[in-house]
Amino acid sequence: MPQPQAFMSYAHIDDRHRRLTQFRRELSDEVRVHLGREFSIFQDWNDIGWGQNWKARIQQSLEQEAIFLIPILSPSFFNSEPCQAELRAFLDKETNLGRDDLVLPVYYVDCPLLYDQAALANNDLARTIATRQSADWRELRTKYFNTPVVMNALVALAKKIRDALARVRAQN
Numbered sequence: 319m320p321q322p323q324a325f326m327s328y329a330h331i332d333d334r335h336r337r338l339t340q341f342r343r344e345l346s347d348e349v350r351v352h353l354g355r356e357f358s359i360f361q362d363w364n365d366i367g368w369g370q371n372w373k374a375r376i377q378q379s380l381e382q383e384a385i386f387l388i389p390i391l392s393p394s395f396f397n398s399e400p401c402q403a404e405l406r407a408f409l410d411k412e413t414n415l416g417r418d419d420l421v422l423p424v425y426y427v428d429c430p431l432l433y434d435q436a437a438l439a440n441n442d443l444a445r446t447i448a449t450r451q452s453a454d455w456r457e458l459r460t461k462y463f464n465t466p467v468v469m470n471a472l473v474a475l476a477k478k479i480r481d482a483l484a485r486v487r488a489q490n
Contacts, residue, residue, distance in 0.1 A: 323483070324422070325360040325384035327404040329394035332426060337459060338390055339364070341424075344463055348476035357479070360384060380407045385486055386420050386479070391452065392427035396444055405443055417489075422482065423452035424475075426459055453478070 326342050333339055342359045349357035360379045362372065380387070387408040395401045405421075412420045431437050431444050438445045453475050461468050 323357055323359070323384065324386040324388050324479070325379050325404070325408070326388045326390065327395070327401050327408075328390035328426075329392060329398045329401055331394050332390060332392050338426075340463060341455075344472055345475060345479075348472045349479050352476050352480045353483070359388065376404065377407070380404060381411060384408075386422050386482065388422050388424060389447065390424050390426045391429055391432070391447065393429055393431070394427075396429060396431055396441070402443055405447070409443075409446060417486075419482065419485065421447070421450055422479065423447055423450050425452045425454045425456055428456055 326338070328338050339361065342361050342364075346357055346359045360383070362376065387405070389395060389401070389405055408421060412418060425432075429444075431441060432448050438448060453471075455471070458468050458471055463469070463472075
C-alpha cells in the first residue's frame, strides 16, 4: 500500500452510505490523473490492517506520512473527539513546519457553528477552520458521482490539490 499523501478526517456517521469512501476513492483517482502518479488518501477503515494498533497507525499517518489533512466538515465532525484530536495534531504539525496551507477542508454538511460568531469565539478549532478556504460539497454530497456537476467539481478539487502539492514542493 502506498504511503498516503493526504489524510481524510471525518465522522463515521457521515459515511453511513459509503459516500465519503467513494469520495476519497474518486478524488484519489482524479488527483492521480492530474499528477501522472499515485495520490493516496488515508481513510481509517481502508488503511488500518486487521490487528494493527489503530491509534498508533493514525498517529503515524498524521505525523509522518500525510502532507495534507482533508477534514470533512459537518456538525458530527465538530462533535467528534477523534476528529478534533486529528485536526489538533495536524495543525500542530503544520505550525511546526511553518505553514498554514496544508489543511484542505471540504464543507460537507451545513455547520451553523462556522458562521455563528458567538459559538466561534468558544471553539478554537472551528475558528481556525473558518479562516481556511474550503471546497463546498454541501449541495453535491447527495448527487451521483457520475453526473457532470460532480465530476467537474472533482476535477476542480483535484487540480487544487495538484497546485497545493506544487506549492509544498516549491517551498521544500
